[in-house]
Amino acid sequence: MTYKDDIGIISGRYHSVEANAENGIPESTVLELFGRSKSGESVCLLVSGLSPSFEITPLSAWNEELGVSDFVLQRIKDVEAMKDVVSVSGPVMKLTDLGVRPVWSVTVRQPFLVPNLRKILSKQSWQIYSGDIPFLNRLFLDYDLRMHVSVEGTVVDRRNDSNENLERTHAVVQAGGSGRYSVDVTVACNVSQLKDCEPFQVPFKVFSFDLETSIEHETILCAAAWIEDMGTGTRQSYSFQGEEASIMENLTLIVRSMDPDIITGYNIDNFDLPRMYDRMQAQTKSKQWRKKAQLFGWGRVEQSESESKRNRSGLFPRRQSTRAWNVAGRSVVDAWWQARMALRPQRETLSFISNLLFPEDTEKHKMDVDASKMDMEWANRPEEVMEYCIRDAALPLDILSALQVIRRKEAVAAVAKVTFDTAAIGSTSQLVDSLVIRLADSENVAVPLTGSAEAKEGQITGGYVHEVDAGLHPWIAVLDFKSMYPSIMIGQNICYTTRIDPAQPDQPAVDEPVYTAPTGARFRHQSVRKGLVPRLLEDLMAQRDVHKAALKVAKQEGNIQQESFHDAMQYAVKILMNTFYGVFASGFYRFTHRDLGSSITAWARHNIKAIIAQLEEEGHGVVYSDTDSIFVRSPVDASAPSSMREEEILAAQNEEADAVEKMKEWNIAKQSMIDFGLEIAERYSRDSAVLEFEKGLSVFFSHGAKKRYVGQVVWPSEEMLIRGYETQRTDSFNYLTSTMKRMFSHALADEGNELVKYALARVQAVKNAEIDASELILAKSCKGRVSSNGGIDFTKDYANPDSMAQVRVAKARIALGLGFTSGMKVSYIVADASQRPMRVEPWLENEENGGISTYDGQFYAERLAAALGRITEAFGWTAKELVSGNKQTTLFSF
DNA sequence: CTGGTGCCCTAC
DNA sequence: TTAGGTAGGGCACCAG
Known part of the structure; x- marks a missing residue:
């Protein structure tokens, strides 16, 4: 029976199929892709037709005129004769770090043999390329696929098919599978039957669970779980108590029968999953794989001995790295980690996060069970504990939904062309790899191994930060370079493939145009060789524009689903673009060289300093600048008001003449700042370096420290802008941040007296321990x-x-x-x-x-005063004076 | 009381 | 073993 549908791939792995002479089955490697179809079925695709390979070139000197020597050809034959090598093809001329060279492709029996072969060959003076790319990724790279694929194949097995004489098991094994998969449908196909498809919102199923455990015995007392169907928007809850083994078995039954794509919970990475694993071990002896499988066999695979032994992507969830968990066919997304990243909350308890996200919904975060006395609570009122457990299992679903975590990860997967799991828990270099290697392969650029680049010595120099003038500054236009680092990479054609290595013979012709960075590093001109990375970045910029345009249309049409889709996509593109610089400036990325990162930042410093100098020369004072932004004083009449006090605004509304006049002047000043900002942006923009007028501030204040400032934004919207100060920090305390915020309001309204008075009162109050x-x-x-x-x-x-x-x-x-x-x-x-x-x-x-x-009132008074003092000092009061409550009368006071 | 160090967290 | 970067402020601690 044929199968045809669009599928969202969650994750995948490979299965090595041994040759079977009796059945005439040759040795092969079959890819197992797990996901969910557009129609809502969970699917395992068994993809055949792809063989593991890597590339080699001899390290010896290469001379184009002489061509490939007989000696090298003999060595290639020797490689071909090696055990585990299937064939060697080539050569193909590829651009390598040693210049353009002949590169051979070595096909091997199985992917797991590559590391060892790699080692042997590099000892024999072969340079290795594309030798450390996970086999699964090869499918996506070679066939230009991403998370969303269209497939046409043959149905091998369905969940409810009877398997009396193991005929389904045999069918799956015959198709190259490792055993009956725990999915709705198993489909066999050839690589050629997979096609890229337009991204769509996959109707994922999400499983969220929570355990309550005994502090005394570390055992599981009860558990709750929810299954959410994102396709229908429905949820269902389950709860279990009783024997620990039965609780674990029931959870496992839910996972296997409801078959979620994504597993979540609050702090499951560090608590619930490790606890389940530990309890599984405690409940069983090492050989009892069947019992282990019943307790924690959550993978989308058969509950078999071989699956239970896999270290990665197997039957049991396992910690893949210090952070990420891994299980066959599903993706683990911890709501705690996501909330932490997205919200940067002051505290990280589930109740605090719930309060932050759902303040109106008090039911959601009522604290009725004391988790620190769980044994007692469980003994005394199990019903309340169970209820609490069920609620805490539901909240992660609410959190993921409120933060749009899953749709955003899906968008990142679509843009970076990786699986959902890679987008959800992978490192940023994996996202960049996915795009760069694809293009490198199609352009005949050899892909070096990670860690093959020379180690970066020390740090590279970063962005330029301008000294701030302390105090209040009226009418500041804030200008910003649009995507500064990506623009520089495009504009100066900076890439691993365009860097001119002074140590290599391949040097540019005398009259050939090149880009020379302020550091002296040189890059080819795009007319000679366009870099891979600049091309990718241009493409991403164009993609973002497409999604932004579609977003606008969707908004106008009131199409909420399309709106959220295009918003997630444009955001994913933005994230990905900004990732490029970081990866290329890192010391260990495969396509990096220390000159790349340092050239980008050198050009950035050069550009911004040049603009600052020109603005100053024109008589426009630059108040502050950080990396890609410039805060410049608008040429507004010095007598024009920059702030309106509340009573003045009221008076103007009441048409009092003086106030109306002042308001008029203020509005004229504002307009003149806007005109100035737009004009400067226009005049200083170059092709690839676009300067934008981002914000207009009526007042800007800093106490004189870099990266710390406040501004009253009046264009394009009205808001208070605070950066760096304690109000922004999660290691500060509420009393300080709320005090400081109000002081900033006073400062921006030029209400110095009120500001000092308020600071004094607040310091004194905490000193006297009057504060909660x-x-x-x-x-x-x-x-x-x-x-x-x-x-x-x-x-x-x-x-x-x-x-x-x-x-x-x-x-x-x-x-x-x-x-x-x-x-x-x-x-x-x-x-x-x-x-x-x-x-x-x-x-x-x-x-x-x-x-x-x-609490120590004196300590808090001093710490508060230290922070507030930096602000009040601009208004004549030091921190010490805030604590003592009065100004020291000195000889010089009068 | 000062200056150096270790650390956290932020801006970009 | 494991993988985006640098610049910067400011607090607590500790030695001298």
């Missing part, structure tokens, strides 16, 4: 590694762990039996800063007043 402790919670992230005895080792991450407040707090939390995972934020209150190190108490979310008895 919940306003004074400090939070910092804390690292640490789980050591073999199960404890946390802080010494690997900290030179002197106990001198760090967050470590002391983490230790106190652990002692209380509260969860701790590396990288999490811990909250605390300073109880006594007079001792060294200061005494801190953990803030306990579910206890009355955080479980805090007292």
Whole structure:
């Protein structure tokens, strides 16, 4: 029976099929792609017809005139005769780091043999290319596929087919599968039957779960799970209690029968999944794979012994790296990690995040069970605990939905042309690899191994940051280079393939145009050789424009689904474009050279400094600049007002003559700033370096430190813009940030007296301990590694762990039996800063007043004053004076 | 009290 | 073993 549909690929792996002389089956490698079809079925595609290979070139000197020597040809024959090598083809002339050279392609029996062959051949003076690309990726690269594919194939197996005489099992094995897959339909096809298809929103199924565990015995007390169908928008809940083994078996039954594509939960990476794994081990002996499979066999594969032994993409979820989990056919997306990345919350508990995202929905984050006393709670009121567990299993679905996590990952996968799983948990270099290698292959550019580039010595110089003039500055136009680093890469044709290596014989002709970076590094002109990366970036820029245009249309038509689709796509393109520079400036990427990163930043500094100099020469003061932005004083009449006090705005509305006049002048000044900003942007834009008038500020304030400023934006929208200051920091405390925010309002309205008065009052209040402790919670992230005895080792991450407040707090939390995972934020209150190190108490979310008895008012007053003092100093008050409450009368006061 | 170091978090 | 970058402010700690 033929099968035809469009499919969203979640992840994949390969299966090595041994030759079978009796059945006439030759040795082959079959790819297993797991995903969900447009019609909603879960699918496993068995793709045949692709063989593993890599490329080689002799390291010896190459002379184009002499061609390939007999000696080299003999050596190629020797390679062909090697065990595990199937064939050698070529040569093809490819651009390598040694210039253009003949490159042979070596086809091998199985992908897992490549690393060893690679090692042997490089010892025999062969240079290796394309030798470290995961076999699955070859499919996507060679056939220009991405997450969304159209397939035509043959149905091999369906979930509900009877398998009485193992005929379905045999059919799957015959098609190159490793056993009956736990999916709706298994389809066999040849690579040629896969086609790229337009991205569509896959009707994913998402599984979210939560465990409640005994602190005393580490056992699982109960569990809850939800399955969401993104196609229909429906959800279903499940809950289990009783024997630990039965809870785990039931969860596994849900996973296998409901067959989700994505597994989520809150902090499952560091808690629920490791706990399930540990409990599986505790419940079974090492050989009992059947029982293990019943407990935690979540992979989309057969519950067989060989699947249970796989280390990657197998039956059991496993930690692939320090962060990511991996299981056959599904993708693990932790809602905690996603929320943390997207929201940068001050605290990271589920209730805090829920409060942040769903403030109106108090039901969602009511704290009714004390998780730190779970054994007691479970004994006394299991029903409430169960209810709490069910709710906590549902919230991750709400979080992923509110943050649009899944659709955004899907868009990244579509743009970077990778699987969903790679977009969700892969590194940024994998995204860039996907696009660059594709183009390199089609342009006959050899793909070097990761780590083959010379190590980068020290750091490269980064962006230029202009000194800030302290104080208030009226009418500032903010100009910004549009996608500065990508534009430079395009404009100067910067690429691994265009760099002119002074050590290589292939030098440009005397009259050949080249780009010379301020560092002296040279790059070919695009008329001679257009770089791969500049071409990719141009293509991405064009793609973004397409999606932005479509987004606009969808908005006008009120098509919400199209709107969110194109928004996710244009955002994904933006993210990807900005990723390029970072990867190329890193020390270990396969297509990098230290000259690439340093040339980009050198040009950036050169460009921005040139514009600053020209503006200053024209008499326009540049107040600040950071990397790609310029804050320039507009030529507005010095007497024009820059701020309107609230009462003046009211008065103007009441048509009081003076106020109306002032408002008129203010509006004239604003218009003149806008005209100025637009004019400067136009005049300083070049082909590839587009300067945009981004914002107009009526007032700009800084106390004189780089990367810290405030502005009153009046164009294109009205808002207060704050950068760098404590209000932006998640390791500050609420009382400080709210105070500072209000002070900024006063500062921008030129209300110096009110500002100082307010600062004084707030400092005095905390000094007198009149402030609620919940306003004074400090939070910092804390690292640490789980050591073999199960404890946390802080010494690997900290030179002197106990001198760090967050470590002391983490230790106190652990002692209380509260969860701790590396990288999490811990909250605390300073109880006594007079001792060294200061005494801190953990803030306990579910206890009355955080479980805090007292706080050090003097400490908070001083720390608040230190931060506020930097602002008030511009208005004549120092931090010390804020704490003491009065200005020191000195000899010079009068 | 000062200056150096380690660390966190931010801007771009 | 594992993989985007640099610039910068500011706090706590600690030695001298």
